[in-house]
Amino acid sequence: MYRDAIGKRSPKVKNVVERGLVRRFAESIGDLHPIYVDEETGKNSRYGNNIAPPTFPRVFLSGNIEGLKLPGKGLIHGEQIYHYERPLLVEEEVFCYSVIEDYYEKEGSTGKMGFLKMKRYGEDANGKLIFTEESVIIITETVRRAMQV
Template structure:
């Protein structure tokens, strides 16, 4: 279904790690660790400022992969992993893009399921890798059939 998209990537999208957005994100996940929200704590930290929570890249835009059409509903969030070279710093610009890593299918108890594996990259203004986010989206038989209509 998506095999022809393996290796395709989006263009880079610039996002600024804004203090207000980090605070709202920390509140939404119920983790108000002072390193995320307290400016004084951030200044005294080894980073010299506040950082974003580890799952924050989820809210960053990473562009559109041409040809990738996913349904608006019915997808299952299968897996997500983050790997960091260093934390995201409040105030910095990050350039994110996504790549289709793989697509495979498995027979399940409710029919054939598709597994779409993507990887998002986040780089700083110098082009240095800051993080990667690996994600698997599960496409159920019901959703697959609806997409073919």
């Protein structure tokens, strides 16, 4: 179903690690650690600035992959793994893009399920890697049938 999309990537999209958004994100996950929200703590830290929580890249845009059409509902979030070269600094620009890594299918108790493996990259303004995010999207038989109609 999505095998022909393997290897395709989106264009880079500029994002900013905005202070107010970091605070709201930290509040939403229930982790108001001072390194995320207190400016004095950030200034005195080894980073010289506040940093964003590890799962913060979920709010970043990473562009659309041409030809990839996913349904707006019914998908299952299967897995998500982050790897960091360094923390995200508050107020820095981050350029993100996505790549389709793999697609495979397995037979389940309710029919065939598709597994779409994607990888997002976040780079600084000089193109140096800051983080990667690997995720798996599960497409159930019900969603697969609805897409073919």
